Amino acid sequence: MDDTEKYGQAYEAKHVHEVYEEIADHFSGTRYKPWPIVERFLQSLPDGSVGLDIGCGNGKYLLVNRDVFIIASDRSSNLVRIAAKHAPHAALVADTLSLPHRAGTFDFAISIAMIHHLSTTERRVEAIAGILELLMAQNGKALIYVWALEQRDSRRGWDKGEAQDVLVPWVLKDQKGKQSKGKDRKENNNDVNENDLEEKVYQRYYHLFREGELEDNIVAAGGTVLESGYEKDNWWAIAAPANHD
């Protein structure tokens, strides 16, 4: 392991892994609506397909299709505990760059809002290559979803030409020691007195993808892009191993 690799790992430990472990419950409470492209992808799979949800978070995509079998994984054990409740699927704790699966085994994979937490291009490409390697060579496909740099109309307002590596705060408010009304955005809150709340701010690392970058990374990982697009502040692509039919 070289120094950049080590640094990338340590940086992500502090600005991704530790943060999600701390904010798991509250984060999960705000993540329940599946994105349409992901929903469509999962519903288009033939019954009995077997696949992976890499960086599953609270496992909200495990609710979409109960006729396929998904082995979901995340680095945060607190999030996996929540994800593990969604039958008939499975959830386990694993690192994206060291997944405990055999190559060429799966019909599909989804990686939603995960790759953008890796802090170097090498690590992002390595993660995509690792996902593609687990797919069946002939017809396996992976849906990858990442945050876009081009999101002028979002409340964060980032756009073309701006810095792509950012820290995004997650504000957790403690009410008398109890986790309650934290938000990653400002919101009016009438039932609690703001003065009673103690704020704790966690900084999450993101790499914001510029247009075409996800596709470039997939090709660099030895894959083929079957389809790609933009959906509500995110870039997405459906990728396959290069020797796909």
Place this chain on the structure above:
Amino acid sequence: MKILTLNFLTCARKTCKSSPAAFPLHPRDAELEIVETEFNALFIQNILPRVEWDALKGLCTELGLTNVPPEAPEPKELFDTSIKSAGIDEKEKEPTQLTRDLHNLLLETTIQSGKLVCGNCGHEYAIKEGIANFLLPSHMV
């Protein structure tokens, strides 16, 4: 951790992944529990061709589970093919007891705690509260 999940797991170390000795992982000190879950006979039918039967049999022997058929069941064994169910919609066919037993074995029998051991490098992965942890110490990555 469901028994079915073990069918799709191997050691997380890069040096083990291509080794046949790393699959399946071997359960050790396993505490089993039946966790009831909704029965879906078509799910069992669809998933069955993906199960590596010899590996499953080996795992079950190690876990002390004796109710595993010696050969992978044929699709026709999963549904009642008597005259009264002939010609009706696939979804309304009556599943056999074998299908219910497979559901119980693959989806409802879970390892609540214990270890999964790699047959190639010997590394042990812990299972706690039903969840397996595959994070590696940094010197093994």
